[in-house]
Amino acid sequence: MTSRTRYFVILSLSVVGVGVSSGLVAYYVGFPARAFASQGAEELQYVPRDASVLAYVDVREVMASELRQRVRRAMPVGHEDGQREFQNQTGINIETDIEHVVAYLQADASGGSMPGSGMVLARGLFDEVKIESLMREHGAKVEQYKGKRLIVASPNGVAPAGDPNSTDPVPRNTPPNFALSFLKPGLVAVGNADLIRHAVDLEKGGENVTSNTDLMNRVKSLDFGNAWAVGRFDVLQSAAKLPPGMNQLPAITWFSVTGRVNDAITGVVQAEARNEDAAKNLRDVVRGFLALAKLQAGSQPALQAVIQSLDLGGTDNTVALSFSVPGSVFDLMAPAREKSVEKPAAH
Amino acid sequence: MLWSRRSVFLGLLLGGPVVLAAAIRIVTATTSLWRLSINGARVGGPALFGMMMWLLYIRFIVPVLGVFYGTSLIADEVDDKTITYLFTRPVPRGAILIGKYLAYVACTTLLVLPSVILVYFLVVPLGGGSIGESFPALLEDLGMLIVGLIAYGAVFAWVGARLKRPLVVGLVFAFGWEPAVLLFPGYLKQVTVAYYLQALVPHAMPQDSAVSILMQMFREVPPVATSLTYLAVIVAIALWFAARAVELKEYVLEQ
Numbered sequence: 001m002t003s004r005t006r007y008f009v010i011l012s013l014s015v016v017g018v019g020v021s022s023g024l025v026a027y028y029v030g031f032p033a034r035a036f037a038s039q040g041a042e043e044l045q046y047v048p049r050d051a052s053v054l055a056y057v058d059v060r061e062v063m064a065s066e067l068r069q070r071v072r073r074a075m076p077v078g079h080e081d082g083q084r085e086f087q088n089q090t091g092i093n094i095e096t097d098i099e100h101v102v103a104y105l106q107a108d109a110s111g112g113s114m115p116g117s118g119m120v121l122a123r124g125l126f127d128e129v130k131i132e133s134l135m136r137e138h139g140a141k142v143e144q145y146k147g148k149r150l151i152v153a154s155p156n157g158v159a160p161a162g163d164p165n166s167t168d169p170v171p172r173n174t175p176p177n178f179a180l181s182f183l184k185p186g187l188v189a190v191g192n193a194d195l196i197r198h199a200v201d202l203e204k205g206g207e208n209v210t211s212n213t214d215l216m217n218r219v220k221s222l223d224f225g226n227a228w229a230v231g232r233f234d235v236l237q238s239a240a241k242l243p244p245g246m247n248q249l250p251a252i253t254w255f256s257v258t259g260r261v262n263d264a265i266t267g268v269v270q271a272e273a274r275n276e277d278a279a280k281n282l283r284d285v286v287r288g289f290l291a292l293a294k295l296q297a298g299s300q301p302a303l304q305a306v307i308q309s310l311d312l313g314g315t316d317n318t319v320a321l322s323f324s325v326p327g328s329v330f331d332l333m334a335p336a337r338e339k340s341v342e343k344p345a346a347h
Numbered sequence: 348m349l350w351s352r353r354s355v356f357l358g359l360l361l362g363g364p365v366v367l368a369a370a371i372r373i374v375t376a377t378t379s380l381w382r383l384s385i386n387g388a389r390v391g392g393p394a395l396f397g398m399m400m401w402l403l404y405i406r407f408i409v410p411v412l413g414v415f416y417g418t419s420l421i422a423d424e425v426d427d428k429t430i431t432y433l434f435t436r437p438v439p440r441g442a443i444l445i446g447k448y449l450a451y452v453a454c455t456t457l458l459v460l461p462s463v464i465l466v467y468f469l470v471v472p473l474g475g476g477s478i479g480e481s482f483p484a485l486l487e488d489l490g491m492l493i494v495g496l497i498a499y500g501a502v503f504a505w506v507g508a509r510l511k512r513p514l515v516v517g518l519v520f521a522f523g524w525e526p527a528v529l530l531f532p533g534y535l536k537q538v539t540v541a542y543y544l545q546a547l548v549p550h551a552m553p554q555d556s557a558v559s560i561l562m563q564m565f566r567e568v569p570p571v572a573t574s575l576t577y578l579a580v581i582v583a584i585a586l587w588f589a590a591r592a593v594e595l596k597e598y599v600l601e602q
Contacts, residue, residue, distance in 0.1 A: 012457040019464030020486075026479030 043102040043121040046183060046199035047209040051104040053231030054215060059098040061226045066263040070330040091131035092188070098124040104209070106195065107235045119191030119199065128182055135180065148200050152179040152193050218256055225267060228258035233271065251278045266324040272317060279317040286312055286321060305329045353415055360411065361462040364403045368469035375473055392476030393484070396467055400488055404463065405548060409492060410521035412455045413499025418513035420447045420504050421593060428600045441590030448504050448586065455496045460489055484549040491547040498540045498578045501585035508592040540581060543574040
């Protein structure tokens with residue numbers, strides 16, 4: 001064997017050896033859910049098994065994206081009101097304090113409406129003392145629940161009454177209490193007080209969403225994006241007060257939305273119909289809407305770019321609508337907004 | 348065998364998928380083209396790797412390696428007029444062919460496997476694909492490619508030992524007969540290597556062309572055990588005939 005051949009054999013075997021060893025290590029370390037590959041999986045232990053919708057946003061990446069800067073330039077006023085109100089209420093600055101959030105919605109089994117039955121788990125750097133004092137200033141009340149401090153505020157700013165240790169749900173007609181709790185250092189849960197108490201219970205043990213294979217398989221199949229949501233559309237449809245037109249859609253069982261926000265926003269909205277016929281009908285409906293939208297977008301370049309990027313696809317009982325909106329679209333929106341702002345001033 | 352001009356060409360051939368995979372990786376990393384889709388359906392890294400396995404390795408590279416190396420095992424010695432030296436050694440002629448065939452298996456395996464592994468690590472993580480999750484499929488791929496090289500090598504070693512223009516016949520068999528027969532329903536496909544080899548592929552066959560769709564329609568996948576048995580039988584028969592041809596044939600060296 002010549003030295004050249006020897007080097008070839010050594011190099012070749014090294015590549016194979018290193019490759020197979022790395023693959024083996026990756027295989028035995030485990031299969032992290034794809035959409036949670038880098039971060040976020042720990043929060044799932046606080047999400048109950050029967051969550052109807054599960055969502056994730058990498059807030060830091062979205063806030064730092066080029067697209068976000070474009071949106072700020074295009075819409076410099078007005079869009080931050082909700083953000084400011086949230087900061088006033090909780091002391092949390094979404095822009096700087098939060099790394100990523102995991103959120104879920106839970107359909108009310110008793111037939112109540114969806115809003116209020118949700119919780120957001122935010123990971124980031126939080127000033128716990130400041131946040132608590134700010135919420136107390138707004139009438140919130142601090143209670144202990146299984147060793148965790150819950151800062152509970154009723155929706156109208158009045159401190160809630162009742163037994164703080166009770167896990168019984170609030171009476172049907174009473175609006176749900178809004179609460180906040182630091183489940184771990186750097187992890188805050190915000191949302192319905194009962195759901196936060198349930199999250200504390202889940203930390204000690206119990207069935208969380210990772211045992212919901214239907215939902216988790218769909219989460220795993222998502223493309224890697226910095227924002228996504230997966231949920232049961234049929235549960236949402238029956239529990240939430242959706243617009244009347246939505247109830248006439250062909251039977252959809254699951255839906256997912258995944259997107260990546262950087263210098264553009266690209267993503268896929270996917271719906272799983274009950275059967276192939278329903279999927280075909282849904283495709284026809286979406287195709288009709290797309291045709292209508294193309295007609296409507298004729299004279300608006302910003303809207304035209306969005307419509308052109310839409311791509312309808314899917315196989316069997318799946319309908320997928322992918323889109324890619326370039327950041328320049330938001331630049332086109334800016335003059336339109338400036339005009340609309342200038343008009344009232346002229347009168 | 349390893350440092351012939353043929354090997355340099357085939358080395359470039361095997362470097363092609365690696366370069367392609369690296370280019371895809373760079374493009375996806377530097378632009379917002381993170382989501383590959385075909386007919387509206389999203390294609391993640393593992394699916395893209397599966398497509399590359401089908402289109403580049405199974406349908407092209409493995410048969411090409413088999414044809415070029417397999418047919419040259421004896422033909423090269425005849426062309427170089429060195430076969431006389433081999434045949435004067437005190438070993439059976441058939442053993443010389445078997446030895447050269449084993450050297451072919453080792454060389455081609457060492458050429459193909461690193462290429463596949465590099466492509467795997469470049470492509471699979473795209474679109475959030477998991478290296479660990481797809482690893483069993485990679486092992487199946489590597490095993491399948493080795494089996495393919497063994498089977499094609501044996502068949503073309505026989506062709507090379509038996510026929511005067513083995514390369515032409517080998518190319519016609521690999522890229523004419525096999526794809527054509529696989530398109531039609533019936534029993535003819537059972538006299539191909541590809542029919543049994545494709546049953547070992549862990550990835551779905553891509554429907555990239557009308558031919559592929561036809562192949563998919565008429566695709567009958569034999570069980571893995573059956574495929575392996577048939578491939579073993581093909582290898583044994585081909586090598587036996589190749590060794591017998593070398594034993595019996597009178598090779599005339601052109602002056």
